[in-house]
Amino acid sequence: xxxxxxxxxxDLTPDQKGAAVAIGAFDGVHRGHQAVIxxxxxxxRDLGVPLGVVSFDPHPRRWFQPDAAPxxxxxxxxxxxxxxxLGVDRLYLLPFDAxxxxxxxxxxxxxxxxxxxxxxxxxxxxxxxxxKGRTGSPEALRRYGADLGFSVSAVDxxxxxxxxxxxxxxxxxxxxxxxxxxxxxxLGRPFAIxxxxxxxxxxxxxxxxxxxxxxxxxxxxxxxxxxxxxSRLEDGRIIDGVANLGIRPMFETEQxxxxxxxxxxxxxxxxxxxETDLVARLRGELKFDGLxxxxxxxxxxxxxxxxxxxx
Numbered sequence: 657x658x659x660x661x662x663x664x665x666x667d668l669t670p671d672q673k674g675a676a677v678a679i680g681a682f683d684g685v686h687r688g689h690q691a692v693i694x695x696x697x698x699x700x701r702d703l704g705v706p707l708g709v710v711s712f713d714p715h716p717r718r719w720f721q722p723d724a725a726p727x728x729x730x731x732x733x734x735x736x737x738x739x740x741x742l743g744v745d746r747l748y749l750l751p752f753d754a755x756x757x758x759x760x761x762x763x764x765x766x767x768x769x770x771x772x773x774x775x776x777x778x779x780x781x782x783x784x785x786x787x788k789g790r791t792g793s794p795e796a797l798r799r800y801g802a803d804l805g806f807s808v809s810a811v812d813x814x815x816x817x818x819x820x821x822x823x824x825x826x827x828x829x830x831x832x833x834x835x836x837x838x839x840x841x842x843l844g845r846p847f848a849i850x851x852x853x854x855x856x857x858x859x860x861x862x863x864x865x866x867x868x869x870x871x872x873x874x875x876x877x878x879x880x881x882x883x884x885x886x887s888r889l890e891d892g893r894i895i896d897g898v899a900n901l902g903i904r905p906m907f908e909t910e911q912x913x914x915x916x917x918x919x920x921x922x923x924x925x926x927x928x929x930x931e932t933d934l935v936a937r938l939r940g941e942l943k944f945d946g947l948x949x950x951x952x953x954x955x956x957x958x959x960x961x962x963x964x965x966x967x
Contacts, residue, residue: 659736660746663713665772673774675708675746676700680781681824682711684729685738686843688781688814688822693742695809696779705776706745710769711735712752718874719752728874729827729843734850734931748773761787765800779809816841834879834937846886846933849875849914853925856915865954867899867915868925870932877912881940884961887916887932895921898954898961899932902941917954919962936964 662672678696682689693709700707713732717724730738736747750756750768759767764787769775778797786792794810801808814822822842830839831847840846851870868887880902887895899916916932938960944950 665768675706676777677708678779679710699777708746710748726874761792770804777807831878848933850931870914882938883934884936884964896965
């Protein structure tokens with residue numbers, strides 16, 4: 657079942673309230689986030705209520721640092737899809753605006769969580785903060801919940817048995833290093849970029865390599881280079897491929913782009929949403945002296961990608 661996405665905390669109907677919720681940014685819905693959601697899921701089961709996740713759009717970091725470099729690990733649509741297999745019924749995607757930014761921790765607990773969402777339980781991470789100036793803590797939330805009628809659980813920091821830190825910042829560090837295996841180990845799935853296929857300069861078609869081009873938007877920039885990929889089409893088909901992520905030094909494109917060559921595929925995808933897993937980084941970006949060396953390298957990259965994906 658798809659997750660119901662509710663984009664406000666005001667004027668909800670009675671049947672949209674009363675959930676046990678996990679609260680946080682949940683950018684990436686990585687394995688650490690999944691532990692918090694599991695705590696909320698246990699409470700939802702015990703209370704006999706729906707399971708919800710409370711997050712924010714835009715990400716609070718984007719609100720407070722509007723000029724910060726792109727940093728997101730997923731879009732809201734990707735978040736909703738990642739939450740579905742975890743048994744989540746509702747995603748409360750709350751608008752992070754001037755009103756929310758100015759709200760005290762007590763105001764957030766009373767007006768948003770208790771009054772607006774009518775929650776029965778809140779699960780948070782050990783380092784969860786909330787309210788203006790980030791004054792709220794799990795302990796403060798417990799105190800507010802005791803007065804407002806909801807229980808609270810706080811999940812300890814979770815690392816894997818090998819000491820792998822399970823956090824969004826650790827995912828970003830892995831992606832910046834081009835370590836897709838480590839990023840996938842933290843996320844529990846490959847890192848994926850989703851976006852509408854846009855018109856490019858169509859140079860690829862002139863050398864027999866038509867690409868689907870996706871702008872990176874507010875996604876963080878993984879290490880530039882060539883990747884083995886798997887792409888999901890809107891109709892559910894999954895197509896192997898190879899992609900260049902970056903600025904293409906030979907052509908010096910102004911904005912970084914994900915350019916995916918879908919193997920054994922020749923259909924018009926313009927305007928459709930393509931979601932592409934970056935399975936493995938094959939090499940960094942290179943600058944070529946002409947089209948012939950470029951074509952030779954593309955053939956080698958395609959062979960390498962097919963070998964990785966077959967394995």
